Amino acid sequence: MYLRREAEKPLKDILAGDKVGIILGARQVGKTTLVEHVLAGQGAVFLNFDVEVDKARFQAAAALAPGDALRSLGSPSVLVIDEAQRLPRASQVIKGWHDAHLPVKFLLLGSSSLNLLDQAAESLTGRNRKLVLPPLLFTEALGAQVWAGAEPSPDHLSRHFASQLRAFLMQRLGFGSYPEVVTGDDPPRLLRELSSDYLWKDVLQTGLVKTPDLIKRLLLLLAHQAGSEVSVNELATQLQMARPTVDRYLDLLVQTFVIFRLPSFSTNPRKEIAKSQKVFFWDTGIRNALLHAFSTDEFRPDIGALWENWVIAEVAKRNALIGSPAELFFWRTRAQSEVDLVVKETNRVRAFEIEWSPRRVSGRAFRDAYGVDVESIQSDNPFAADIFKT
Numbered sequence: 001m002y003l004r005r006e007a008e009k010p011l012k013d014i015l016a017g018d019k020v021g022i023i024l025g026a027r028q029v030g031k032t033t034l035v036e037h038v039l040a041g042q043g044a045v046f047l048n049f050d051v052e053v054d055k056a057r058f059q060a061a062a063a064l065a066p067g068d069a070l071r072s073l074g075s076p077s078v079l080v081i082d083e084a085q086r087l088p089r090a091s092q093v094i095k096g097w098h099d100a101h102l103p104v105k106f107l108l109l110g111s112s113s114l115n116l117l118d119q120a121a122e123s124l125t126g127r128n129r130k131l132v133l134p135p136l137l138f139t140e141a142l143g144a145q146v147w148a149g150a151e152p153s154p155d156h157l158s159r160h161f162a163s164q165l166r167a168f169l170m171q172r173l174g175f176g177s178y179p180e181v182v183t184g185d186d187p188p189r190l191l192r193e194l195s196s197d198y199l200w201k202d203v204l205q206t207g208l209v210k211t212p213d214l215i216k217r218l219l220l221l222l223a224h225q226a227g228s229e230v231s232v233n234e235l236a237t238q239l240q241m242a243r244p245t246v247d248r249y250l251d252l253l254v255q256t257f258v259i260f261r262l263p264s265f266s267t268n269p270r271k272e273i274a275k276s277q278k279v280f281f282w283d284t285g286i287r288n289a290l291l292h293a294f295s296t297d298e299f300r301p302d303i304g305a306l307w308e309n310w311v312i313a314e315v316a317k318r319n320a321l322i323g324s325p326a327e328l329f330f331w332r333t334r335a336q337s338e339v340d341l342v343v344k345e346t347n348r349v350r351a352f353e354i355e356w357s358p359r360r361v362s363g364r365a366f367r368d369a370y371g372v373d374v375e376s377i378q379s380d381n382p383f384a385a386d387i388f389k390t
Contacts, residue, residue, distance in 0.1 A: 001183045003143040005034050006321055007133050012038060014107075014129045015078065020098055021107040022124075025133035026257035026282065027199055030179045031109045032082055034133065045076035049086035062093045066100035076104060084108040085202070091123040098127055112202035112256045132324075134257070134317035135283045136177040138382055142168070144182050154383040167296075169382045173303075173310050174296040176285020187285070188294050195289035203252045214239070216290075218249055222259060222279050223290040227305040229332075230279045250279070257282055260316055265329030265342040268369070273332045280309050282317070307356045311377050312341055314385035322388060337365035339374055343387065350387065352377050 011034065014021040023031050032046075047054040058081070061069040073079065084090050094106050142148040147164050148157060157165050175187040184190050197204065197212050209215055217239055222230070232250070236243040253259045259279050266272040281287040284306060288294050293302070300306070312328070319326050331339040331351070341352040351374045353361040363374025377384040 001144065002033065002037055003030075003136065003140055003179060003182070005030065005133075005140060006137065007034055007131060008038055010131050010321070010323075011035070014131065015039075015105055017129065019129040020094060020124050020127050021105070022128050022130045023107060023109045023133060024130065024257070025111065026135070027111040027201070028178055028180060028194060029133050029135050029257075031111075031133050033179070035080055035107060035109065039078055039080070042077050044078040044080055045074050046080045046082060047073075048082040049090070050083045055087055058087070058090065058093075062089075066097045066102060069097060070102055070104055078105040078107060080107045080109065082109045083111065085110045085112050095123045095127065098124075132257075132320040134313075134320055136179055136182060137317055137321075137386075138169075138172060138177070138314060139386070141172060141177050141182045158381070158383075165382065169379070170296040170298060173284055173306050174288060174294050176283040176288070178283060178285060181285055188289075191285045191289040191294070195286050199258060199286065200253065200256055202256045203249075209249065209252070214241070215249065215253070218246070219253070219258070220290050223281070223287045226280055226287055227278065227308040229273075229276045258286065260313075262312065262328055262330050262341075265331045265339075265344070271333055271335075272369075273334065276332070278330055280312050280316070282313055284310050284313065304356050307379060308340060308354045311354045311385045315341065315343070315387060318386060318388050326388075331366060333365060333369075335365075339363065339366050341377075350375065352387070355379075 011021070011023070015038070023035065025031050035044075036046075047058055049055045049058070057073070061072045064072060070076070070079070081090060081094075091108065094108065097104070098106060139154075142157075143150075145164070145168060147161055171187075172182075175181050175191065178190070178194065181187045181190050200212075200215055203209055203215060204212060218235065221235055221238060232243055232246050236246045239246065250259070250261075254261060259281055262278040262280060264273045264276045287309060288306075293300070316328060319328065325345060327344040329342040329344065331342050339351045340354040343350045343352070349370060349372050351363065351366050351370075351372050353363065353374055354377045355361070356379050358378050358380060361374055361376040366372060366374050
């Protein structure tokens, strides 16, 4: 079942332009499915560098002149290379073909920015447009629900399908929003498979991590601490690893789209925490799989932290899809005043408290410091995280 993605428009914009498209995102978020849907009937050729035959076919073509190379690949209107990071020189080859001004578009898909972005940035400077595809947004996932309709309106659903909406929200908190998880019959099994070695396959293949156990232990600690400030020194002590090694592993997990960082917001280091960070999972289902905690009960003991991770991930996913125009932070003073999420755009700053249970949010300290009222995102409105439409 194909679920309509908001990434369809930016992908079509890329294809309408003269740049090489680079589509990045974790494994199984639907990159290939999205591209196949948009390119249906357009004479595209797909090569997957996880498949040795496809890789060899590309390398054989790379030895030819650009025109002959594309003819050997079937003269496609669009050449799509999946798992492009498996062959670091691919972007250099694509650069030569692109510069030959042949009637073909190029899309590079990757589940890791470890090599693909670095190689492409160097080889395709000024020639590429990037699109990051995260797991499904809440509104996209609703497309799998018959009761939600083809074009779900938040107001309509909240008025007429409140109980279904609440149950669906709990499923997304518990199982996350990978497309196959949303549409499949056995979310726990699918998540256990994803959260074994598969999701961080790219990390392990770098050779920088000698054993999967180290990554799993680190991720388990991060899963317990999601929503809390993370001390790399404490992680290093608990894992009995050197701090630079933990920093490197965190970078690898960020670059493979498993986690993302939320730095602290500060313009006054004397009064505000300036060098701290929080770590969140792009998908709460992966976090819960690590903890073996798939409950969809509203009274699960970690519901507050889970809700905060889910909301901030929804904001981060939306921000990524529209080209990351905003910077995301949390805020805390040395006197322990806090704001869960600060969104800094070019012309404004917005601040949010994220609360599972409805309560009045003061936000006085942040308002006094920055002249900005603190808004509230509560669980009675799962659409409130879509802050970029207001």
